[in-house]
Amino acid sequence: MDSFVVFMHVIAGTIIVSMSSIMQLIVGPAVSLLPEGLDKKRLTEKLAKRRIPIMDSAIMIQMTSAIYLLYSRWVMISLEPVMIAKACCGFIGLSLAFSAHFYFRGKKKKLQAEGRLSELKTLNEKTRFIEPLVLVLASCAYFLGVFFNHM
Ligand code: HEM
Numbered sequence: 059m060d061s062f063v064v065f066m067h068v069i070a071g072t073i074i075v076s077m078s079s080i081m082q083l084i085v086g087p088a089v090s091l092l093p094e095g096l097d098k099k100r101l102t103e104k105l106a107k108r109r110i111p112i113m114d115s116a117i118m119i120q121m122t123s124a125i126y127l128l129y130s131r132w133v134m135i136s137l138e139p140v141m142i143a144k145a146c147c148g149f150i151g152l153s154l155a156f157s158a159h160f161y162f163r164g165k166k167k168k169l170q171a172e173g174r175l176s177e178l179k180t181l182n183e184k185t186r187f188i189e190p191l192v193l194v195l196a197s198c199a200y201f202l203g204v205f206f207n208h209m
Contacts, residue, residue: 060130067123068203073116074155075200078193081109110159117155124148144202151195158188 085105092098128135128145135141162185169178 063123063126066119067127070116070119070123071196071200071203073112074120074196075193077109077113077116078189078196081105082189082193110163113155114159117152117159120148121152121156124152138206140202140206144199144206147195147202148199151192151199154188154195155192158185158192162188 089098089102089105092101124145131141135145162181166178166181169175169181
């Protein structure tokens, strides 16, 4: 059971970091070059449809496994500065990812459905920093986890 949770933690962490890197460093900049229009809208909808269920599941698995690891390895984590830093990066990153995926996305959908476009624009501006920060913090948590176990 314990090794299964660690296995799922590593797989979900790999999905979060790789998916965020691909979307933010490759797909996002490429899509932003396309002219506004129906094709761009359809493309972004298709990307979201593929990405959202995978990222949502990975975030839930990572949060659950992190809570288990925090409980089962509390002594090890609290005695190791590398693991304290990793847990902090991981928890802040996961909380931000959770807020973007399970709170702000719903709020944005609601504003769009109600046609409150100026409020939607303001919210988009305010939450623009979340995804890049998730990428940085999740990558740090990943790197520190691998460093701690294999160096
Ligand atoms: C996005 C967030 C996170 C990512 C990407 C991530 C990634 C990883 C990876 C890749 C490893 C395995 C290293 C290896 O064996 O090669 C690992 C191990 C570990 N992680 Fe995380 N992690 C995250 C969040 C957290 C959080 C919030 C905690 C809370 C305590 C945590 C606790 C641990 C512990 C205790 C281990 C060592 C498990 C063991 O080998 O016994 N992680 N993490």
